[in-house]
Amino acid sequence: MSDLIRRDPRVEWIARNRLHPLHAAMQTQQTSWMGPNGLMRKNTHAIAAGFMGPNGIKRIDRSGAQQGTAAGGRRSAAAEVQLPLHQVVDPAFYIAVVPDMVGGRLGAHDKDLLGLAHSLAGKDGAVLAIVFGEHKESAFDTAGVDRLLVIEGDAYKGYAPEQLVQGLRAVDNQFAPRHWLLPDSRAGGGELGRRLAAAMGERPATRVWQVKDEECIGRAGAGQQDLHRPLARLILASSECADPVSDTRHEALPVELSAPVARSLSRIEDLGSVAVDPAAIAMAEAEFIVSGGNGIKDWDLYHKATAALGATEGASRVAVDDGHMPRNRQVGATGTWVTARVYMAVGISGAIQHLQGIGACDKVIAVNMDPGCDMIKRADLSIIGDSTAILQALIEAVENFRSGGQRDAA
Amino acid sequence: MSTKVISLVSIGAHPSSGRTRRAEQDARAVELGLQLAGEHLQVVHAGDHREEALRAYLGMGLDHLDVLEQPAGADVLGVLGDYLRDAGAQLVLTGSQAETGEGSGMLPFLLAEQLGWPLIVGLAEVESIDNGTAQVLQALPRGQRRRLKVRLPLLATVDNAAPTPRQSAFGPARRGVLAAQDVAVVDDELLADAQLQPARPRPKRLKVIKAKSGADRMKAATAKASGGGGKVMKDVTAQEGADAIVKLLVEEGVLR
Ligand SMILES: Cc1cc2nc3c(=O)[nH]c(=O)nc-3n(C[C@H](O)[C@H](O)[C@H](O)COP(=O)(O)OP(=O)(O)OC[C@H]3O[C@@H](n4cnc5c(N)ncnc54)[C@H](O)[C@@H]3O)c2cc1C
Numbered sequence: 200m201s202d203l204i205r206r207d208p209r210v211e212w213i214a215r216n217r218l219h220p221l222h223a224a225m226q227t228q229q230t231s232w233m234g235p236n237g238l239m240r241k242n243t244h245a246i247a248a249g250f251m252g253p254n255g256i257k258r259i260d261r262s263g264a265q266q267g268t269a270a271g272g273r274r275s276a277a278a279e280v281q282l283p284l285h286q287v288v289d290p291a292f293y294i295a296v297v298p299d300m301v302g303g304r305l306g307a308h309d310k311d312l313l314g315l316a317h318s319l320a321g322k323d324g325a326v327l328a329i330v331f332g333e334h335k336e337s338a339f340d341t342a343g344v345d346r347l348l349v350i351e352g353d354a355y356k357g358y359a360p361e362q363l364v365q366g367l368r369a370v371d372n373q374f375a376p377r378h379w380l381l382p383d384s385r386a387g388g389g390e391l392g393r394r395l396a397a398a399m400g401e402r403p404a405t406r407v408w409q410v411k412d413e414e415c416i417g418r419a420g421a422g423q424q425d426l427h428r429p430l431a432r433l434i435l436a437s438s439e440c441a442d443p444v445s446d447t448r449h450e451a452l453p454v455e456l457s458a459p460v461a462r463s464l465s466r467i468e469d470l471g472s473v474a475v476d477p478a479a480i481a482m483a484e485a486e487f488i489v490s491g492g493n494g495i496k497d498w499d500l501y502h503k504a505t506a507a508l509g510a511t512e513g514a515s516r517v518a519v520d521d522g523h524m525p526r527n528r529q530v531g532a533t534g535t536w537v538t539a540r541v542y543m544a545v546g547i548s549g550a551i552q553h554l555q556g557i558g559a560c561d562k563v564i565a566v567n568m569d570p571g572c573d574m575i576k577r578a579d580l581s582i583i584g585d586s587t588a589i590l591q592a593l594i595e596a597v598e599n600f601r602s603g604g605q606r607d608a609a
Numbered sequence: 610m611s612t613k614v615i616s617l618v619s620i621g622a623h624p625s626s627g628r629t630r631r632a633e634q635d636a637r638a639v640e641l642g643l644q645l646a647g648e649h650l651q652v653v654h655a656g657d658h659r660e661e662a663l664r665a666y667l668g669m670g671l672d673h674l675d676v677l678e679q680p681a682g683a684d685v686l687g688v689l690g691d692y693l694r695d696a697g698a699q700l701v702l703t704g705s706q707a708e709t710g711e712g713s714g715m716l717p718f719l720l721a722e723q724l725g726w727p728l729i730v731g732l733a734e735v736e737s738i739d740n741g742t743a744q745v746l747q748a749l750p751r752g753q754r755r756r757l758k759v760r761l762p763l764l765a766t767v768d769n770a771a772p773t774p775r776q777s778a779f780g781p782a783r784r785g786v787l788a789a790q791d792v793a794v795v796d797d798e799l800l801a802d803a804q805l806q807p808a809r810p811r812p813k814r815l816k817v818i819k820a821k822s823g824a825d826r827m828k829a830a831t832a833k834a835s836g837g838g839g840k841v842m843k844d845v846t847a848q849e850g851a852d853a854i855v856k857l858l859v860e861e862g863v864l865r
Contacts, residue, residue, distance in 0.1 A: 203824070302861060358747075358755060361727075385750045385768075389714070390730045397718040402799070405713040408811055419805055421624045421708035428803030439814050446819070466727040470756040472865070473746060480752035487863040508858070509865060541863045543854070562861055563839075564854055570843055579839040580857055582850035592851035600855055600864070 204255055285447040287345050290325035295376035296344075297367065298328060299386040302540055302561065303335035305342050308382045308438040313343040315410060315434075315441035316380050320345070324377065327454070329370055331355045331363060339451040343444030346454045354462060357469035362462070364394045369460045371399065383407070383435035392435040404431035408440050477511040482528065485511035488539040490530055492553075493517040494546015494567060494586050501545070504590040507597045513537065515547045531556035546586045549574030566590075612738050612761070614646040615698040617689065617716075618654050618674075620662050621708040631665035634704030636774035638767045639669055642702050643775075645735055651675065653692060655685035658789035667785030668777030674785065677792045684797040686716065690723045692792075698762060700743065705730060705766040711799065714766075721764045729757060732765035 213219045234240040249259040294316040298309035305313070316326040325345035330336075332355050339347055348370065354362045370376075381392035383406050396403040404426075407417040415434060419426040477485065489505045490513035491498070505512050514524035516531060530537055532552040542560040547553060549565070549572055557563065557577075565578035566589050575581040582589055616639045621632030642650040650671065654663055658676035667674055677688050693701055706714040721728035733748040736756075743763055747755045748770030820826040842850055858864040 358757065385731075393713075393715055393718040394728075396715065397722040403713065403715065405711075405715070416809075418712075418808060420710055420712040421622050423622065423624070423627055423808050424805045425808045426711060426803055426805055428799075439811070442814075466760045467729060468758040470744070470758055472749075473754040473756050474865075475752060475754055484751045486751040486753070487858075510863075541858065541861050562857065564857065566850070566854075570841065575839070575841060577839075580853060581839060581841045582845065582854065583841065583843045584845070584847055584850055588847035589850050589854075592847035593854060596848070596851040596855045597864070600859070 204251075282341065282446060282448040285345070285449050287320075287323070287325040287450075290345070291323035292320075293325055293327045293346070293374045293376040294320045294378050294380065295327045295329060295370060295374065296380045297388065297391065298330065299382050299384055299388045300330055300334055300336070301386050303333065304561075305336050305338070306386075307443075308384055308386075308388075310342050310443035311438055311440055312380050312382050312436055314443040315436060316378075317343040317444050317447075318441060319378055319380075319410070326449070327370075327374060327376060328451075329367065331366065340449050341444070343447070343449050344451045345449050347451045348454050348456070350456065350460070352460075354460075357471075358467065359465065359469070360391060360394055361465060361467065362460075363391055364398050365463045366460050367391075367395050368398060369456055369458065373457055377432070378430075379433045381433075381435050383437050389435060392433065396433050399433070401433045402431065403433040403435050404428060405435045407434050407436040410434070410436075410440065474509075477505070477509055480511055482511060482513060482530070482535040482537055485537065485539055487511065487541045487543075488513045488530070488537055489543045489545065490514055490547060491518050491524065491545050492547030493521075494548075495523070497587050497590075498523050500587060500590050500594075504594050507594045510543070511539075513542075515544075515550075515553050544574050544578070545590065547574055548572045549577060612646065612699045613649070613651070613697060614642045614700045614702065615651045615653060615693065615696060616642040617701065617703045618652055618663070618666050619704070619707045619709070620654075620656065620660055624708075629660070629662040629709075631662060631774075631777065632704055632708045633774075634706065634767060634769070634771075636666065636669070637769070637771040638702035638704055639666055639671075640772050640774040641732070641735070641767055643670060644772065645700070648672075651696065651698075653677065653689070655679045655683075655689055657681070658787045663787055664782040664785065665777040667787070668779065668782030669775055670778075670781055672781075672785055673788050676787050676789045678789050679792070679794060682797055684795045686719050686723065687795050688792040689716075690720055693720070694724060700735075700738075700761065701726075701764045702732070703764070703766050705768045717764055717766045724762075724764070726762050726764050727759050728764045728766075729759060730766045731768050731770060733767075733770045 210225060213221050213225050216222060231239055231241045247259060249257045252258040296312055296316045298305055298312065313326060320326050326343055327346045327348060328339065328344040329348045329350065331350050350366045382388035383392065392403060404415045404417050407415045409416045410430065413430050414427060415430050417426050487510045489508060489510040491501045492515035495501050512528055513530040514528045516529055518524050519526055519529045529535065530553060532555045534556060536556050538559045540561045542557050543564040545566045554573065554577055563578040565574045565581040566586055567574060567583065568585060570583045618635040618639060619632050621630045623630055639652060652666055652671055653675045655677040656679050658678060663674060677692060679685055703717045706712050717728060729745065729747055731748040732745055733754060734746040736744045736746060741761050742758055743761055744756065744758050747757050748768060749755055818826055818829040820829055842853060855864065
């Protein structure tokens with residue numbers, strides 16, 4: 200629905216013309232009437248509530264001739280598109296998808312996979328998404344999930360691939376999905392899918408980039424060949440294997456496992472992540488980048504802040520040209536295109552050449568003096584203020600957080 | 610170190626010319642093995658012992674390389690499994706994906722399943738081996754590392770996070786011995802119903818704008834990149850701003 204304001208000249212004309220036979224019928228709200236005791240009653244609220252004029256400005260018309268609103272609800276506020284609901288009441292079969300859920304949300308790769316699953320499920324099948332542990336995703340319905348199975352438990356925390364495979368085998372026993380789809384990614388799907396394939400004795404189709412007419416095409420070898428094969432039961436698909444679901448809404452009904460999952464005897468013990476030097480991580484790969492631009496006045500403080508945050512450093516072109524940062528730290532069209540999950544821009548105005556470079560970033564934080572700059576339009580969280588003061592406060596806040604965290608642990 | 614380390618190698622193909630060479634990741638597996646076991650490293654290939662590209666591995670400082678004789682298109686899983694079980698290896702290193710053939714990356718997973726050994730992917734560094742367990746660093750995406758403690762015998766794949774392989778020297782490559790062993794042959798039935806074809810370029814994804822009216826399409830085409838309604842904090846003290854940032858960083862799990 201468009202939110203364009205449309206005038207209806209005829210209705211306006213009738214509203215002006217009190218002699219018109221339709222004039223009374225066109226009056227939307229009864230603002231005065233005879234009460235039970237013969238007193239005239241007026242609804243002042245209804246009058247003062249007014250109506251929206253043709254230019255989107257609120258008008259109050261005490262003459263009782265409200266213009267152009269007679270067709271009530273014509274300009275409904277429903278600018279939000281309600282996609283048609285795709286319902287699978289009694290699924291004939293399931294297509295199981297195990298999304299990577301990097302950072303607890305569906306990524307682009309996951310959505311492509313769900314799109315592929317939706318096309319494989321057709322009208323009768325249901326797409327079953329299996330998620331381990333907690334998640335932060337709220338849009339399973341528009342991504343194309345018909346049934347959602349969340350498997351929780353301490354056993355799935357950390358790196359426990361063998362336990363995940365146990366969980367998936369339990370799903371296999373209960374739902375007997377027609378196809379298993381996993382992302383062929385380094386973020387976990389590639390490994391989990393291959394483990395599952397080995398455990399189930401199923402030969403997977405790997406690095407699949409197209410599924411068409413009961414055939415799937417995947418890259419083979421070093422990428423110089425394609426392997427065409429009949430549709431496999433277990434498919435490890437690369438990103439952009441299909442278009443994500445975009446014109447339907449799905450139920451995402453929660454389902455549960457009927458039997459508890461067997462605990463696998465863990466032969467791999469997770470000792471936790473290891474601190475790595477953020478400066479040693481390639482910019483294009485870094486997960487968390489704090490970039491500085493022309494708005495940084497104190498570069499020593501900036502370096503201190505990135506060290507405290509454990510962030511990889513980046514810079515805008517101006518900061519590089521002025522010699523504050525090395526050239527290989529430049530983010531943007533002529534620098535590096537970064538893929539950070541969290542990108543924080545301090546004192547960067549958000550020129551288009553810079554914004555291009557952060558197109559793939561998930562969450563953007565902006566710190567800037569100018570509330571009207573383009574970076575703030577792109578950002579998910581913007582703090583308006585002086586960079587020096589905020590960086591200083593940030594170092595303190597992080598130290599507080601760290602010491603607080605240690606107190607809790609002790 | 611008395612741990613027996615075996616690296617499995619395959620024939621690689623140059624990504625643009627297609628010429629045979631030592632496979633990039635397998636060479637890293639050999640490099641890691643050499644760093645761990647020195648000259649006691651055992652390197653195994655299942656295939657044709659006359660293949661010249663194998664000599665590139667010998668040139669890394671090995672004096673011999675075991676070759677389990679297999680014709681092209683054979684399923685090498687069984688013979689490799691038997692070999693590893695008999696050899697009494699403690700740590701077996703492989704690349705994560707072959708550069709020729711199907712390149713599905715399934716071999717280490719199937720071997721681990723067949724042998725009943727634990728498997729880890731993306732081994733970056735072995736920190737210590739004692740008492741039948743190994744403490745290792747695993748490479749994660751985005752340059753992160755994770756420390757794991759794993760029971761031996763262990764199968765591990767390496768990827769590009771493992772140490773870069775040393776140069777292959779010509780002399781040792783000539784002197785080294787490719788020791789062929791005759792073993793049983795099992796055919797791989799995959800190519801019966803699948804075919805390899807030269808890779809087609811993947812279609813570029815077009816940005817499709819689904820809009821009902823021309824005005825909407827115009828708006829979408831000319832819109833600037835925007836996150837759409839981010840939270841803007843104006844007139845706050847630096848402390849409040851910093852706290853809000855820290856809260857978001859913690860939620861996203863990037864502040865450790
Ligand atoms: C061909 C071409 C290629 C380019 N490629 C790139 C590229 O790859 N990468 C890139 O980054 N740029 C690139 N540019 C340059 C780009 O157009 C901008 O000039 C540049 O990004 C601006 O950098 P900036 O935001 O740091 O500086 P400015 O535009 O000067 O912005 C500074 C910002 O800091 C704020 N500020 C000032 N003082 C403070 C304070 N005390 N506290 C908080 N905020 C403050 C200001 O409000 C302003 O928003 C390219 C330009 C061209 C022509």
